[in-house]
Amino acid sequence: MRILVVDDEKDVELLFRQKFRKEVKSKSLELVFAFSGQEALDILQRSNPPKVVYIFSDINMPGMTGLELLEEVKQLYPDIKISMISAYGDSDNYNRAINSGAKEFFTKPIDFVSLKEEIKGLIN
Template structure:
């Protein structure tokens, strides 16, 4: 399973690699990382249909996660990749907006990796 993680915090990459080290080692999951919405779009256009799941932060400088979500959902229709939003602001507005834009899930920080792993198992 290919997963694209979008977050402006670079250490998120290390964290994910550590948390999913077994899955990575066992080739169950393959991670790609982007540090902004713009980077993510570039990655997606270069590697079509590679990412099955996109995990994105909402609050980022420049293009926000919601904007990214909107663009992904409008650009990639067949088949649309799953997009999970991850944010520190788990308020109703944010949630509703994300859902309205077609988010597949909505997780709040601090991220519970066991919950995330469960969700990933469900998808795969």
């Protein structure tokens, strides 16, 4: 299963690679990274249909925000599941994300136990 992680902070890639090391090594999970909303859309458009089945995106990014990305992806690729993350657990972002079709909403620091459960539910 291919997952796209979208975050403008590049150190997130190293963190995800560490936390999902076993899953990547066993090839049950493939991680792809984008550092902007536009880069994420470019990755999705490389194959038709996209090979990505799940997107985990930060909300607060320069340029296209995660919420704008969410709305765009839901319109273009309604079958792709998306969860959002924010450093701020404010109800405004939460409500907008869930109402726009986000599967889940996480706050930083990421609870990787909950995220792994979320992903495991997609695999089964």
